[in-house]
Amino acid sequence: xxxxxxxxxxxxxxxxxxxxxxxxxxxxxxxxxxxxxxxxxxxxxxxxxxxxxxxxxxxxxxxxxxxxxxxxxxxxxxxxxxxxxxxxxxxxxxxxxxxxxxxxxxxxxxxxxxxxxxxxxxxxxxxxxxxxxxxxxxxxxxxxxxxxxxxxxxxxxxxxxxxxxxxxxxxxxxxxxxxxxxxxxxxxxxxxxxxxxxxxxxxxxxxxxxxxxxxxxxxxxxxxxxxxxxxxxxxxxxxxxxxxxxxxxxxxxxxxxxxxxxxxxxxxxxxxxxxxxxxxxxxxxxxxxxxxxxxxxxxxxxxxxxxxxxxxxxxxxxxxxxxxxxxxxxxxxxxxxxxxxxxxxxxxxxxxxxxxxxxxxxxxxxxxxxxxxxxxxxxxxxxxxxxxxxxxxxxxxxxxxxxxxxxxxx
Amino acid sequence: xxxxxxxxxxxxxxxxxxxxxxxxxxxxxxxxxxxxxxxxxxxxxxxxxxxxxxxxxxxxxxxxxxxxxxxxxxxxxxxxxxxxxxxxxxxxxxxxxxxxxxxxxxxxxxxxxxxxxxxxxxxxxxxxxxxxxxxxxxxxxxxxxxxxxxxxxxxxxxxxxxxxxxxxxxxxxxxxxxxxxxxxxxxxxxxxxxxxxxxxxxxxxxxxxxxxxxxxxxxxxxxxxxxxxxxxxxxxxxxxxxxxxxxxxxxxxxxxxxxxxxxxxxxxxxxxxxxxxxxxxxxxxxxxxx
Numbered sequence: 001x002x003x004x005x006x007x008x009x010x011x012x013x014x015x016x017x018x019x020x021x022x023x024x025x026x027x028x029x030x031x032x033x034x035x036x037x038x039x040x041x042x043x044x045x046x047x048x049x050x051x052x053x054x055x056x057x058x059x060x061x062x063x064x065x066x067x068x069x070x071x072x073x074x075x076x077x078x079x080x081x082x083x084x085x086x087x088x089x090x091x092x093x094x095x096x097x098x099x100x101x102x103x104x105x106x107x108x109x110x111x112x113x114x115x116x117x118x119x120x121x122x123x124x125x126x127x128x129x130x131x132x133x134x135x136x137x138x139x140x141x142x143x144x145x146x147x148x149x150x151x152x153x154x155x156x157x158x159x160x161x162x163x164x165x166x167x168x169x170x171x172x173x174x175x176x177x178x179x180x181x182x183x184x185x186x187x188x189x190x191x192x193x194x195x196x197x198x199x200x201x202x203x204x205x206x207x208x209x210x211x212x213x214x215x216x217x218x219x220x221x222x223x224x225x226x227x228x229x230x231x232x233x234x235x236x237x238x239x240x241x242x243x244x245x246x247x248x249x250x251x252x253x254x255x256x257x258x259x260x261x262x263x264x265x266x267x268x269x270x271x272x273x274x275x276x277x278x279x280x281x282x283x284x285x286x287x288x289x290x291x292x293x294x295x296x297x298x299x300x301x302x303x304x305x306x307x308x309x310x311x312x313x314x315x316x317x318x319x320x321x322x323x324x325x326x327x328x329x330x331x332x333x334x335x336x337x338x339x340x341x342x343x344x345x346x347x348x349x350x351x352x353x354x355x356x357x358x359x360x361x362x363x364x365x366x367x368x369x370x371x372x373x374x375x376x377x378x379x380x381x382x383x384x385x386x387x388x389x390x391x392x393x394x395x396x397x398x399x400x401x402x403x404x405x406x407x408x409x410x
Numbered sequence: 411x412x413x414x415x416x417x418x419x420x421x422x423x424x425x426x427x428x429x430x431x432x433x434x435x436x437x438x439x440x441x442x443x444x445x446x447x448x449x450x451x452x453x454x455x456x457x458x459x460x461x462x463x464x465x466x467x468x469x470x471x472x473x474x475x476x477x478x479x480x481x482x483x484x485x486x487x488x489x490x491x492x493x494x495x496x497x498x499x500x501x502x503x504x505x506x507x508x509x510x511x512x513x514x515x516x517x518x519x520x521x522x523x524x525x526x527x528x529x530x531x532x533x534x535x536x537x538x539x540x541x542x543x544x545x546x547x548x549x550x551x552x553x554x555x556x557x558x559x560x561x562x563x564x565x566x567x568x569x570x571x572x573x574x575x576x577x578x579x580x581x582x583x584x585x586x587x588x589x590x591x592x593x594x595x596x597x598x599x600x601x602x603x604x605x606x607x608x609x610x611x612x613x614x615x616x617x618x619x620x621x622x623x624x625x626x627x628x629x630x631x632x633x634x635x636x637x638x639x640x641x642x643x644x645x646x647x648x649x650x651x652x653x654x655x656x657x658x659x660x661x662x663x664x665x666x667x668x669x670x671x672x673x674x675x676x677x678x679x680x681x682x683x684x685x686x687x688x689x690x691x692x693x694x695x696x697x698x699x700x
Contacts, residue, residue, distance in 0.1 A: 053524075053527045053528065053530075054527065054632070055535070055630070055632050056535075057527070057530065057535045058530075058535025058536050058630075059535075061535075192675070195676060221674070221675050221676070222675065222676055223671075223675035223676060223678065224675070224676060224678070224679045226636055226679060227671075227675065227678065227679060228623075228627045228628075228633075229422075229426050229627075229667060229668075229671070229678075230671075231422040231425075231426065231668060231671075232419065232422065232667070232668050232669070232670075232671030232672040232675065232678065233671060233672075233675050235415055235418055235419060235422070235672055236672050236673075238415075239411070239412070239415055251535070251536065252536065253535075253536035253538065253627075253628040253630060256536065256538045256627065256628050257627040257628060260538075260542075260626070260627065261554075261627075263542060264542075264545055264552070264554035264555075264556060264557065265418075265422075265545070265552045265554060266545055266547065266552045280535070280536050280537075280538065280628075283538070283540065284538035284539070284540055284628065285540060286540035286542070288542060410542070
């Protein structure tokens with residue numbers, strides 16, 4: 001028994017040694033990824049894709065530089081404070097070119113999750129790319145801050161890991177259409193949208209907005225995405241002689257074709273409204289673009305938020321009016337920073353919770369928050385083309401005073 | 411619909427069809443001479459438009475003048491395209507050569523789109539020249555001066571091409587190769603060189619149409635292939651190898667798009683294919699096919 005015991009004891013001794021050795025090795029192995037993770041905690045990594053090639057590239061060109069300019073600004077102030085870690089961490093963006101391709105976008109978001117091990121996702125440009133990329137947030141449980149995405153389809157499936165800054169597409173013109181309130185000379189409106197879910201919903205909302213102002217909708221159609229000749233549409237609108245013409249499309253060249261042909265064929269409404277107008281449209285239309293009403297996701301102002309937006313835009317080599325969605329990108333940066341600060345750590349569940357509870361005050365007059373589905377509150381502000389650039393028409397009373405009707409002056 | 415609107419629709423359709431016909435002529439010429447369906451044809455149009463925009467952005471010169479200036483470049487590009495990519499396929503069996511040519515030109519089209527995309531990195535993606543000429547109004551019918559100028563230039567180019575084909579030795583040689591390659595060869599025509607020249611001329615027509623396109627609407631790296639498909643519809647509808655058929659096909663599609671687009675814009679783009687099917691059902695060889 002004794003021997004047995006001794007034997008057992010020896011065995012036990014050996015077992016202990018083995019156990020301790022193995023435990024130490026195991027602990028080492030277990031600690032290795034923790035160590036790596038801790039090492040990774042020296043920075044906050046935000047990853048996403050942007051169309052730097054393909055049809056949407058024209059709308060997103062400066063967005064990588066914009067993000068890096070904002071990161072530099074945050075890092076110059078020491079980074080983002082994470083209370084639970086008791087320190088500020090610098091941020092770093094990783095962007096890949098999704099080539100305006102949904103499968104490519106998903107592949108790259110998978111890479112961001114598995115290879116780059118990002119802490120949060122920032123969305124790509126457009127709903128259809130976001131729809132593909134979102135799957136990565138569900139698979140890897142990484143908070144996904146959607147940016148230029150608000151199609152209904154994105155909210156059909158529940159996904160607790162995503163929110164968008166944008167309000168539903170139907171509200172897109174809800175700050176712009178009231179610019180024409182109390183205009184006795186405006187009685188009818190013609191609307192044209194590019195055949196796409198976002199544009200369809202946006203035009204529906206705008207049409208309702210005009211009806212609410214007491215105007216009659218005399219033309220309301222969609223045309224295919226590859227339309228280049230709008231002469232028939234222009235003629236059909238001319239036959240209705242509308243006081244306001246609204247054209248909604250993204251990306252913008254579609255609008256260029258329509259506006260040029262409206263000018264040629266003498267469609268001379270009192271007001272022209274065009275969505276998502278940026279540099280390509282302004283450049284293509286020259287002086288005849290003056291007084292076309294559009295929108296951007298900011299208005300001119302002097303708050304610290306405005307100053308930061310201007311500073312990062314200039315650092316990226318652009319003015320914020322040049323690309324209508326620059327204002328949305330800035331909002332996304334702020335949403336991410338706010339969520340991280342409220343989470344106080346890089347725990348993804350904590351960031352996710354903070355993202356949903358967000359109430360972020362911006363520009364001294366609005367609060368970004370989300371409804372139950374994950375829709376945000378971002379609605380663009382009206383502006384107009386004037387002298388080769390966009391001029392803000394917000395607040396509306398100032399806008400109504402400043403804005404001169406187009407009155408057929410091409 | 412009022413009479414004025416109906417007249418305006420017809421005018422618009424003809425103006426639109428004229429520009430379609432110009433680029434389709436190039437595609438038809440290349441197919442007629444070499445038997446190659448050049449799926450990169452729309453890319454040459456896109457390339458021509460981008461070059462005109464770039465030159466206009468740099469110099470501010472008249473875009474029509476710039477379009478004329480890029481013509482020799484386009485000829486060289488088309489000539490070299492044939493020499494480098496199409497000629498090596500010439501020795502293959504007929505069916506292999508045709509299939510290979512489709513794949514090679516499709517590959518070239520995709521590559522050209524990517525190159526244009528890459529070169530656009532630091533500029534706006536869609537390019538459009540700001541040029542507006544006052545519209546002429548005749549009894550409530552609007553005649554866009556810019557489109558009239560473009561149509562005038564298209565007609566001048568087509569007339570020039572016609573004279574070239576009828577009055578010059580080279581033009582007659584091109585026609586001879588189109589009609590009977592072996593016969594032309596036996597009569598001392600250098601058919602290999604004629605192939606390259608046809609590609610050069612066809613590419614000039616596409617690039618010039620691109621110059622018109624960037625003035626009239628816009629060009630972007632991804633417009634090439636959809637346009638090639640439309641031009642294919644035109645030349646098949648008109649009858650392969652028939653210039654008169656191409657002209658008529660262009661105008662029919664222009665008119666069809668204009669009229670259908672008036673009532674329902676969503677169907678405007680589909681009409682080209684519906685018309686093609688309808689005409690092929692009645693005349694399987696196309697309007698002027700033999």
